[in-house]
Amino acid sequence: MPLCTTCTKPAEYLYTVYQSESNLRLSQCVACLSFTDPYVEHDLLTIVLDLILLKQGVYRHLLFNRASQPRRVTESNDSASASVDNASDKKIIWKLCVKLGAALIFLDAYIRWSYRYPISASTPAFWTWASDAGLSFIRISIACLIESIAFHAAITLACWIVLSLLKHRTLSSTRQQLRLSHIPLVLFYSSLTKLSLLLLLSIWRPASPSSGSSFGVPESATWYSWVQTVMEAFDEDKLDREWVVRNMLGGMAAGFGLRVALDCHPLFTTGIVVFGWGVKTVVASFVRAWVDGAGGDGLDSQRWITYSIP
Known part of the structure; x- marks a missing residue:
């Protein structure tokens, strides 16, 4: 189960996909009222930079949310896809x-x-x-x-x-x-x-620093x-x-x-x-x-x- 990158509250899904993969909406955490995982929309460069800067949210995203399946409005049963994901995790x-x-x-x-x-x-x-x-x-x-x-x-x-x-x-x-x-x-x-x-x-x-350099002092x-x-x-x-x-x-x-x-x-x-x-x-x-x-x-x-x- 994915976690909120801000407060680590478990969530059912991170985002909802509608007609196409590009048409999505981020879910909101019920505990802290922030986006459950904003890194879903971030590119690879931003994720790498946040890793170098040691941000907690990007670790939680990569460890627990990376392979999470979205909620699709066209699917009638979302639990089947989640079980397959947990088995291959x-x-x-x-x-x-x-x-x-x-x-x-x-x-x-x-x-x-x-x-x-x-x-x-x-x-x-x-x-x-x-x-x-x-x-x-x-x-x-x-x-x-x-x-x-x-x-x-x-x-x-x-x-x-x-x-x-x-x-x-x-x-x-x-x-x-x-x-x-x-x-x-x-x-x-x-x-x-x-x-x-x-x-x-x-x-x-x-x-090597040059000797006698006093930077004008x-x-x-x-x-x-x-x-x-x-x-x-x-x-x-x-x-x-x-x-x-x-x-x-x-x-x-x-x-x-x-x-x-x-x-x-x-x-x-x-x-x-x-x-x-x-x-x-x-x-x-x-x-x-x-x-x-x-x-x-x-x-x-x-x-x-x-x-x-x-």
Whole structure:
């Protein structure tokens, strides 16, 4: 049964279709009086942007309302179509996990590979795929697949334990509709935030700040030294931007997605994410030696672990 993206109240249907697929009317939630799911009319770009911006409504739309059947005025029996949809719900979720996971793992592998073999302006693009670079990309892709499986398995196990502990409490509408197959889907959706920023950082690398640049402020100013000290802390040689995006932002996005899906206290989702980090770090420590076997000029072992945490 679909849920309201605003208040999670169950609804019979999201919209009504009249003469054609383009002639529809959104249903209104009986609890909050807002549209049950306004994302029905939104395009893919808007949905992706809201995923990157971590909005609760888009998670509820993608997890619980994506495959919901509309109410058709020409149909006399709407329950038959709903039963078929519920029967095939699990298969649809797992197929979507495989497709989305394959695309995101490939993107993550390319981002990590770009740090190992950066492309300079004087180097032809095709040269980077020659010899050991291509083999390194294959190894990194396999390593990303192994780490993703370990991370998702650990998170799913932790979510199952948390849901078992909370089963004696009153089930919310969200947890009644939640299935374990939704957990990997939530993690893939949450990873769009960090991967989009990491892709931008891999393409447009920040330039080193020029020395003596004071932006027109006299260096004799009493407050300028304090401002300069704070700004220098964000330099690339002192602050690893990729580590911040992959670990801090990625962990916050994963915790937010799990918070929406599980509908539990943030302490539970924090513990789940930390447990997943630990399992993935252990797996990365075994995988890094095999990845580094592709060549000695790539990332060192500690840096590979740094980039492999979700």
